[in-house]
Amino acid sequence: MNATIELFAAPERQRARYIVNHGFFEKGEIADICIRHLGVDAELTTRELAERVMAERDLDISDTTLRNSVVFKVVQALRHARRRKLVRMIEKKKGMCVWGAGDAVTLRAVANTPSTPG
Template sequence: MADPLAISILRRKRDEIESAIAAYEAKIEEAKRDLSAVNTTLRLFELNGEPEQFPVYVEVRHLFKRGEIVKLCRAALAEEGPLDNRELALRVVRAKGLDEGDKVLRKSVSFRIVQALSMAARRGTVGDGGKRKGVRLWTTET
């Protein structure tokens, strides 16, 4: 026996409403993802430049202008004499006003110093003072 007309109409209406709800839920999830992306981007633009507000994932290379690392290192070497990578990293972090206690930041800056000063040593603008306790030593003499 066939269902009465009212029951089949109600079932069809129920199916339409269920599919509409599923579509709205998908749109809500998409809107939540979009909102999250906008909030993340907005947070990056709202930074006012204070070092302690930089997110953890900021690359060190964006903190320095071109040639600034070599300039800061040469100033520290001229003032204090031969220094190794770790000591120079601390001087550079201090000169930029960044967090001196952040070991990850100092290590990243140290790697950038090695790269920058190696190129400067090839050009003859800084000297290689050998190694001290397994760490490269830099001088102002070429």
């Protein structure tokens, strides 16, 4: 009970906490952005990829808490993409994964409007 009271009693000690939830990014958006950047710049770290994802979404890159939340989403997206051979993990440097483009080539078609027979 005292811990709960402490949370609300000292607002100067409270830090902003962000959780990037499932609705924040469209399905596959993070992986698509990362794969596109890996195609241009052969190797990038997870943090560099997260910063590029944030830049494309006009998010504040200097916000460390938000960036860390996006980093976790990038790691999750890249692990799924690695299973599909879209990316590959090259090495780990100082606890940070270095990623490269994968061997598989896939096409993702997204239809915004229903197709009409013509």
